[in-house]
Amino acid sequence: MDELYRVGEKFAQDGAGLSGFDPSMLGAADQAAFAKAMGDDPALAELLGGGGDIEQYLQSYEQMLAQGIQTGPQLNVVDAEGGITVRPEPGFVIKTRDVTSGMKIFINVVSNGNIERPHMKSLEELQGEEGCRVPMSVGTPVEDFDKKSEPCVTYDIVANPEIVEESQKQPSFRENLVSLCLAAVSQKYKIELDPRYKLPKMKYKGASVQLQRIRKSRQSDIEEVPSSNTAAPMPGESAARRAQSGTGANGESGDGVEQPEFCIFYSKAGAGSIDGFGQKWPLPPDTPQDAAELDNLSGWDLPCYRVNAFQEKIRGTMMNKSQREQKEAEHQEAGAALPGVNETREVLAGRTCTVQVRMPKLDMQIPSLKQFGVEVSDECLRVSFPLLPRAARPAYAPLTLWWPQQFCSAQATAHWENQTDTLSVCLPTEVPDDEAEFDQGLLNAVF
DSSP, X not given: OHHHHHHHHHHHHHTOTGGGOOGGGSOHHHHHHHHHHHHHOHXXXXXXXXXXXXXXXXXXXXXXXXXXXXXXXXXXXXXXTSEEXXXXXXXXXXXXXXTTTOOEEEEEEEEOTTSOOOEEEEOGGGTTOEEEEOOOEEOOOEEEEOTTSOEEEXXXXXXXXXXXXXXXXXXXXXXXXXXXXXXXXHHHHTOOBOSOOBOOSOSOSSSSOOOEEEEOOOGGGSOOOOOTTOOOOOTTSOOSOOOSSSBOGGGBBXXXXXXXXXXXXXXXXXXXXXXXXXXXXXOOOSSHHHHTTOXXXXXXXXXXXXXXXXXXXXXXXXXXXXXXXXXXXXXHHTTOOOTTHHHHHHHHTTOEEEEEEEOTTSOTTSOGGGSOEEEEOSSEEEEEOOOOTTOSSOSSOOEEEEOSSOOXXXXXXXXXXXXXXXXXXXXXXXXXXXXXXXXXXXXXOOO
8 A cells, every 4th residue: 555655646746647657567455455546535536647736635645544543442432232441540559469470460440430339139159149249340461560670460450439439448348349359350360369469559550541341231220129228238248138146237236236336556656646437547558667657557457357268258168167277277386377467466566456436325324334344355355235224225236356466455444535435445466575574374364
């Protein structure tokens, strides 16, 4: 085609027209192109016939080429196959590794409104029970380089904007979303990703957000039932309908009594007191060194909580509970710490654990300290609520919080704030030097 362009330009400049042009001088492919161009491009036929303006034709030819280069899928338009091409909004980045190859993997969690919101769906594999479906679109792998110029692979996962926004607000919610993303990439591309991960301080890994073609579907809008019990929970919340006995969804007991709202954080020595409920927590630190720069660290951002059995639940396992406990015991006997344990110990070193429990539903006619009990041990915190006289049920369901490691309960303190109806319990995350001379077993002994 370039040869045809040069021949046409030459004959137009010489004014020879078609009378001086022999198409046989072209190759077979260009002869066919010449014949097609003569039929499809009247301006070219006029130019080769001795008329027309060569400069005007060249400009129109360049414009045609530019339009051809820019031709591509239209954004946000549903095509005939029910797909739609979108450019998602950046959210946050997950960094992990391919267990087999050791390759660094970056997962960009991005959002677009054309992805459905979470909704309830009947699961055949669970014999008709309902589960929460979280629609996500997993993009193709893209080769890239990290900041050390080492090769890596990036994946884009598109979710509904509500999912990404909620993950920025609740660290526990973000942990579950990260687990979903790791499982989604592993399942689609048949790779094994390390469940240990980091969240770099970036919104997107790559020069620009990649276009994604997603399937336009609205299963969540097929049927809407106006009932407060049918709303689809976000990931991390219980989606099953619990029995009347035991603890139900949202921390409720069988009789509908809810657990009190609580928060937990770890403060450096000398850090001022804060309201954990109103604190805007940053993204989890990538390393213990990054955590050391924070005066207060959210209790959900410890390294040990980033390693869980989520993938095992997704893929299935042949081990029962006793077999898993035996495997963990063998792992500890071998002298190797479980994933995240050493990092958690380093992060908590020298810090104080603070648990704040908010209880606004206590009876104002009865002293607050008579309506609940507090037990603190090296392993956990328990807040109980006795049944008061002439009361049909306790104010709240019992609350038990297990520490990520053994704390020093011998130096625990508790404080009740009447204005906010908040209980605060503080204790060191490790045994202070002046307590090390005592036998830990004696500190916990009951005489």
